[in-house]
Amino acid sequence: MKRVAVNSAQPVDEEAKLxxxxxxxxxxxxxxxxxxxxxxxxxxxxxxxxDILLAEIRFLRRRQRHLLEIKNKEKKTVWEPIRVEKKPKKWFINDKRVGKKKIQVQDEVALNV
Structure with missing residues (x-):
């Protein structure tokens, strides 16, 4: 009987192991x-x-290009002297009259002779 008991116990142990x-x-x-x-x-x-970093890099590169373009355009425009329209020298204002200033031009032929 011991053999039978030992043999019957092995399948239980095998199932437990599995x-x-x-x-x-x-x-x-x-x-x-x-x-x-x-x-x-x-x-x-x-x-x-x-992806976020790449998007930031794209944005910053575009921003840098834009700022450089602006810088190249503001250097040209900002540093130029502002021209104020002046009245032509031919015109003058006098109490009595407003008109063209008389300019005397000598005849070139007369100068050459």
Whole structure:
């Protein structure tokens, strides 16, 4: 009878070992699944961070180009002296009359002779 009892106990131990092994494999699988999800989230966060930085770089490069264009245009316009329209020298204002100033031009032929 001992043989029968020993033989009947082995399948129970074998089932317990298989059940324990199955539980360990399921637990390992769940741990790996959690790790994969965690790594996916970290990767997604890193991609979003990269996209944000690339967008900022694009914006700053465009802004720099724009400011350089403005600088090149304000150097030309800002540093030029402002011209105020002056009245032509031919015109003068007198108490008695307003009109053209008389300019005497000598005849070139007379000068050459």
């Amino acid at each position: 059940k324990f092994r199955h539980q360990r494999l399921v637990q390992d699988h769940l741990d790996l699944q959690k790790e994969v999800v965690s790594n996916k989230n970290k990767l997604e966060a890193a991609k979003q961070k990269r």
